Amino acid sequence: MSALLEVRGLAKQFGALRALDGIDLDAAQGRLTGLIGPNGAGKSTAFGCISGALKPSAGSVLWRGRRIDGLPYHRVAGLGIARTYQVVQPFGDMTVREATTVGALLHHHRVAAAERKADEVLELVGLAHRANVPGHALTIADKKRLEVARALATDPQLLLLDEVMAGLTPSEAQDAVALLRRILASGVTIVMVEHVMEVLMAVADHVVVIAAGKTIFAGTAADAVRDPGVIDAYLGTAA
Numbered sequence: 001m002s003a004l005l006e007v008r009g010l011a012k013q014f015g016a017l018r019a020l021d022g023i024d025l026d027a028a029q030g031r032l033t034g035l036i037g038p039n040g041a042g043k044s045t046a047f048g049c050i051s052g053a054l055k056p057s058a059g060s061v062l063w064r065g066r067r068i069d070g071l072p073y074h075r076v077a078g079l080g081i082a083r084t085y086q087v088v089q090p091f092g093d094m095t096v097r098e099a100t101t102v103g104a105l106l107h108h109h110r111v112a113a114a115e116r117k118a119d120e121v122l123e124l125v126g127l128a129h130r131a132n133v134p135g136h137a138l139t140i141a142d143k144k145r146l147e148v149a150r151a152l153a154t155d156p157q158l159l160l161l162d163e164v165m166a167g168l169t170p171s172e173a174q175d176a177v178a179l180l181r182r183i184l185a186s187g188v189t190i191v192m193v194e195h196v197m198e199v200l201m202a203v204a205d206h207v208v209v210i211a212a213g214k215t216i217f218a219g220t221a222a223d224a225v226r227d228p229g230v231i232d233a234y235l236g237t238a239a
């Protein structure tokens with residue numbers, strides 16, 4: 001199991017608040033790693049620090065063995081790391097296809113090639129039939145799909161998904177699990193923040209649990225749900 005991404009002792013201070021207090025997290029090539037923990041544990045902050053949106057206060061982020069912590073967002077994106085946002089981004093009047101093409105322009109500098117890439121990922125996520133609809137007119141489930149499409153359009157090797165399944169109906173969640181399997185089959189590594197344990201049991205090879213800014217567990221989802229520390233810090237309160 002070679003780790004594509006290795007996070008060690010990652011910390012982030014916001015003024016007086018220590019949002020991350022030294023987390024460790026590994027993502028193995030071609031696998032799906034689940035990142036869970038209570039509200040405010042620091043999951044989204046961790047994604048911010050890994051993706052270059054936030055500058056870590058301490059610790060290291062290694063990508064294929066090289067330090068990338070502190071690099072600006074566009075440099076990290078250029079290396080092949082893409083993220084979605086927990087709060088879906090405003091799309092204005094852009095159509096689904098246009099919003100996705102913006103992502104594709106990272107690596108495809110000709111518009112026609114970027115549009116072809118956009119069409120390909122819209123097909124993959126099941127949004128091809130909505131391509132000419134303005135992004136703001138989509139349902140929540142489709143807005144989440146569009147977030148994933150925009151990230152995938154950048155041709156990532158690592159995809160950081162922040163609660164892309166929140167608010168989905170059970171049948172939409174099933175579709176989303178099928179989509180995750182297709183993305184993994186295409187060779188993309190995934191780290192996913194997700195609160196529904198059944199979803200993680202179904203797709204995660206590995207689960208990392210953080211609480212109050214610290215990693216408290218790393219192992220299989222099946223072992224996580226039996227771990228007293230995890231139950232105490234997260235599952236007990238979630239149930």
Ligand SMILES: Nc1ncnc2c1ncn2[C@@H]1O[C@H](COP(=O)(O)OP(=O)(O)OP(=O)(O)O)[C@@H](O)[C@H]1O
Binds near residue numbers: 014037041043045086
């Ligand atoms: N930009 C910011 N400035 C100040 N404090 C922040 C900022 N972003 C996050 N925080 C704080 O850092 C802590 C961790 O927040 P974060 O959003 O990373 O948690 P989370 O695990 O993603 O939670 P949730 O499950 O609710 O999404 C929280 O106390 C939050 O209020």
Ligand SMILES: [Mg+2]
Binds near residue numbers: 043044
């Ligand atoms: Mg969050």
